[in-house]
Amino acid sequence: MNVVTAPAKRTGRYDAGVMKYKEMGYFDLDYQPKDTDILACFRITPQDGVDADEAAAAVAGESSTATWTVVWTDRLTACDQYRAKCYRVDPVPGAPNQYFAFIAYDIELFEPNSIVNLSASIIGNVFGFKPLKALRLEDMRLPIAYVKTFNGPPTGIVVERERLDKFGRPLLGATVKPKLGLSGRNYGRVVYEALKGGLDFTKDDENINSQSFMHWRDRFLYCMEAVNRAQAMTGEVKGTYLNVSAGDMEEIYERAEFAKSLGSNIVMIDLVIGYSAIQSISKWCRRNDMILHLHRAGHSTYTRQKTHGVSFRVIAKWMRLAGVDHIHAGTVVGKLEGDPATTKGYYDICRESRNPQALQNGLFFDQDWGGIRKTMPVASGGIHAGQMHQLLHHLGEDCIMQFGGGTIGHPMGIAAGAQANRVALEAMIMARNEGRDFLAEGPDILAAAARTCTPLAQALTVWKDVTFDYASTDTPDFVPTLTVA
C-alpha cells in the first residue's frame, strides 16, 4: 500500500509543488508594458469560485512559460523576462463574471515572421484550461518592431488598383453559383457573363477545389477563356479568383503555377489551409506578381461567440501580417454575422496605416502598421444592388463588394445582374462625390439611375424587400457616450 505523506510546507518560490499563478510572477498590476511588448486582451469567464485575478494570471502563465507545478529549471533561464504578465483586469461592462485581462509578452518570446509561432504561444494551450469556463482572445497589439518582421500583403490595395486600372470606386465581384456541380464548361459561362456584364472579378467558392464534376485544370482553362473574352469585349482588365487550395503544399504550388502560366492576375486560398501554407503562398505571390485572395472559410467556428474563441479582428491582424491582399470581412447588411461597429473595426485593421484605440469598434489597443501594405476587405453574402447606398456608407470605397446571388439570380440573366450592380455603384459614387447625402437619398439615386438602365430597375423590383435583420452575436462591449467638453 502506498503511503501518502502530506506535502512539506513550501518556504521558497522554487520549492517543489503547486502555487498560485498570481504568486509565480505572472501577475503584476504595476507592470508598465514596454513599447516592444506584444499585448493581448482576453475575455475570461472563470469557473464558479475561481478568483478573476488568479484566472487572469493563469492565462498569462499558460500562454507563456508556466506549467501546473513549479519547475526548478526556470532558474536556468532569465525567467522573469519570459513570463507573460497580466497587468490589468477589468470587469466586462454588463456581463457578470466576465473580465478583460490584459497581458504583456516580451517580444523575444516570439519567432520573427511566423504567425504559427505567435498563435501557438497565445492560443496554443490555454483555451482548454479547466479553471476557465470560457476564454476569448479579443485583440492584440503587435509592436511595430514585430510587424516589421513580416512581409505583409504581396500586392496591397494601391498596387492592386494600379494593376487593374480601377480607381475611385469599390471593386465588384461575384461568387459562381451553384457552388457545387457545375462542369468546367458551364462554370466558365457564368464567369464570362458576369465579367462581360460589368463585374471586375468572379470568384471560386471556398469548397471548389477538384471534385469529380469539375477537375481544377478544366476549371482554370475555361475560366481564363472567359476572363480574356470578357476583357476583349469591354476593354477593361478582368480577373477570376482561382482557388488553389489543396490537400498539400506541393499541390497548391502546382495549381498556382498553372494559374500563372495561363495569365491569371489573382489566385485564391481558404483560411483552412493553415497559417504556414498562407505565408508560403503569399511569398509565392510576391515572387510572381499575383494578387492573393483569402476566403475566411471556417472562421465562424471560433470568431462568432463572444465568450469563447478568437475575435475576427485578431485573425484580420494576423492575416495582414501573413500577407493576403483580400480578406472577407463582413457586409453589415448581408446574410452573415456582422454588427456595423464591430465590422468597422475589422475594415480599419485591414486598410489603415495606424489604428487608434476604438473601444466602440472593438479595438482595444493602438496599432501601428508602419508601411506594411493594405489588405482589401471583401463584403460577400446576401447583398444586392438596392443596398448600394448602405454598403458604400458602411464599407467605404476601398473594398470589394461581391454580389453572387445578386448577380446570377437576376431575372434577365447574369450579365444584366452584373450591369445593374455596376450602374448602381457608379451612380452612388458620382452622387457621393457631388456632395449629396447619398445614404438618405440612396433610394432616389438608384431610382434615377434605373430610368436609363432597365436591368437595375428589375433588380430593384425583385430584391426590394430583402433584408437580413437579425441580432448580432458579436457586438462591442463599449458604446460611446457624449461628454460635455
Add this chain to the structure above:
Amino acid sequence: MRITQGTFSFLPDLTDDQITRQIAYCQRNGWAVNIEFTDDPHPRNTYWEMWGQPMFDFKDPAAVLYELKECRKVHKDRSYIRVSAFDATAGWESVRLSFIADRPLEEPGFALQRQEGDGRSIRYTTRAYATDKPAGDRY
C-alpha cells in the same frame, strides 16, 4: 462597343457640369487633377499622353475645365480623354479617381487572338482594331 475603363463608364456620358463637380470633389480632397488622352485603348496601356502637367496648384474647377476644353480642341472625336486625380499622401501616392470624359465617335473594339499551346493551354492576346492604323489616323 463601349470600353468601360474608368469610374463612370456605365453611366451616360458626363456633362460638363457633372465633370466640374467631380473635379471640385478632387480639389476638395487636395488631389492634383490630370488630363490625359490616347488613341490606344488597350486595357494594359497605362501611359496615356499627358495634356501638360498634373494641375497640383489649381484650386478652381473652372480652370481645369478650361484645360479640358483646350485638349478637346485638338483631340475631340479622335482620342479618348480621361480626367484623373492624384493623391500624394503617404501610403497612397497614386491615382484616386479616373474617368473617361470624351470618347472617339466610333469604338471598334478588340480582337481576341488565341495561340494554342501544349495541354490545351492557350496564350491570349487582346488587340485593339484601332491600333492597326498608325497613331494619329486611328479614329
